[in-house]
Amino acid sequence: MKYxxxxxxxxxxxxxxxxxxxARFAACRQGDVVISAITLAELEYGVRASNEERRTQNRxxxxxxxxxxxxxxxxxxxxAAYADFRAATPNRRRDALDKLIASHAKSLSLTxxxxxxxxxxxxxxxxLENWVDENQRGSIGSD
Numbered sequence: 001m002k003y004x005x006x007x008x009x010x011x012x013x014x015x016x017x018x019x020x021x022x023a024r025f026a027a028c029r030q031g032d033v034v035i036s037a038i039t040l041a042e043l044e045y046g047v048r049a050s051n052e053e054r055r056t057q058n059r060x061x062x063x064x065x066x067x068x069x070x071x072x073x074x075x076x077x078x079x080a081a082y083a084d085f086r087a088a089t090p091n092r093r094r095d096a097l098d099k100l101i102a103s104h105a106k107s108l109s110l111t112x113x114x115x116x117x118x119x120x121x122x123x124x125x126x127x128l129e130n131w132v133d134e135n136q137r138g139s140i141g142s143d
Contacts, residue, residue: 002032004105005069006098006114007042009131010035013069014061024131033069036104038097040071074100077107089122102126 005013012021025033035043043065047058081103092099098116102123105112114120115132 001034001072001108001110003028003034003113003129004072004101004108004110005033005035005039006101006112006116007039008115009113010039010043010065010069011046012115012132014058014065018132021131034072034108034110035066035069036101037071037074038100038104040066042097072104072108074104075107078104081107085123088124092122095119099123 009021012018013025016022043062047055047062050058078100082100085099085103085106089099098119102112102120106123106126111127111129112120113129113131115130117128117130120126120128
């Protein structure tokens with residue numbers, strides 16, 4: 001494993017846009033990319049919250065995504081990383097799911113791939129990439 005995709009990147013892949021995301025994913029080997037069980041929960045909710053005419057299409061897209069990209073269970077090491085990230089950012093209360101996803105990536109020493117780098121800027125030593133904007137990548141929060 002090398003990469004963990006944030007929820008927004010999964011949505012890009014399911015919608016086949018933008019092409020830069022699909023191209024980066026296609027360049028990865030099978031097993032290099034995972035999603036967090038937290039991301040899967042967010043995506044499952046998105047299917048459930050879809051209107052009836054889109055729900056079947058969204059379910060099929062999510063099922064296809066999970067066939068290609070396995071979800072990894074949130075474990076004890078991820079819980080410990082979450083505690084570290086929460087202690088490092090005590091004033092950030094509104095982004096609980098982002099904090100869980102970031103801590104999961106950190107616990108597995110994976111690069112978190114997101115289009116929302118600013119959402120993760122305060123988490124110490126978290127390595128980030130943006131496959132939508134290739135000019136934005138690197139370690140954030142450790143300056």
